[in-house]
Amino acid sequence: MVMRSLLTDDRTSLKIGSCCCGIPIALHYSYFLLLVIELAASARYLDAAFSLFILTLYGPVLLLTIVIHELGHAWMTKRLGGDVGGIVLWPLGGFALCGPTDCGASGDFKVSIAGPLTHIPQMAFWIAMYAAFAKGDFSRFDMSYYLNELSEGGASFFAVLSQQAFWTNLFIMAFNLFVPAYPLDGGRCLADLLIMRGVRIEKAALITSVTAMVLSGGLLLFGLVSFIWLHSPNGIFMALVASYIFSNSMSLFKMQKEGRVREHPLFGRAVLEEREDVARTTSSEEPESVSSPKAEDAEMA
DSSP states (O other): OHHHHHBOTTSSEEEEEEOTTSOEEEEEHHHHHHHHHHHHHHHTTTOHHHHHHHHHIIIIIHHHHHHHHHHHHHHHHHHTTOOEEEEEEETTEEEEEEOOOSSHHHHHHHHHHHHHHTHHHHHHHHHHHHHHHTTTOOTTOSSOOOGGGGGSOHHHHHHHHHHHHHHHHHHHHHHHHHOOOTTSHHHHHHHHHHHHTTOOHHHHHHHHHHHHHHHHHHHHHHHHHHHHTSOOTHHHHHHHHHHHHHHHHHHHHHHHHTTOGGGSTTTTSTHHHHHHHHHHHHHHHSOOOTTOOOHHHHHHO
């Protein structure tokens, strides 16, 4: 009973408390999965410093990174008049359970990019930390590092940690912003931009879902190649992320084909209101005549 009370209703996340704004926070099982994969992969080097480094990077550092990412979504939602029911964290960001804002598709777009943009000040922080620990020497600032650097002392250990924390933030920001695969932030941005450009909800949902399914196939292939040929443990996680994206986009695709897209949590939100308001405004400004279509008819055109 105690364990059950620590889990969310869908049993996929562990409740870890509330943030300063009183928003409940839960940790998705995929976070622990990534941590286990990375620790298992680090064990083959039989290096205690490296195992400690992996535990620190994929433990508290990554956790704090994604908490700040999701708080960006939550802050923008509240700023635009929406409600935040909770935050579920996973390694590539998380899920801010946000209610509709009062600003339609443009508001949802602002909420979508608010999370990834929090990585800019985080990257600046880690660069400053690296400069402090490396004494201003950026000659070794790179995506790769040598295991012996982790054992040369505390300053060297934290310099490498700061360096890798920077690249982790850059990867999460780029992945969420520039991979338009729903339910990633980029997929939400794509859907919002389509609606803001006047694309009908049903067509926007179709484009969003098909784009995500195609990209998920590419990510799955990349993950398998990385794991099998490049021996990267991250390939396993990338393949799982691709499967998750495909599952969500396929669900959206099926709802669109069944004519139930307006029941979807994204396309049934206030993103509809902006387009409907524009249609009503345009209709009211036109001079009345026998041949002028009604607002309802214009929406169907």
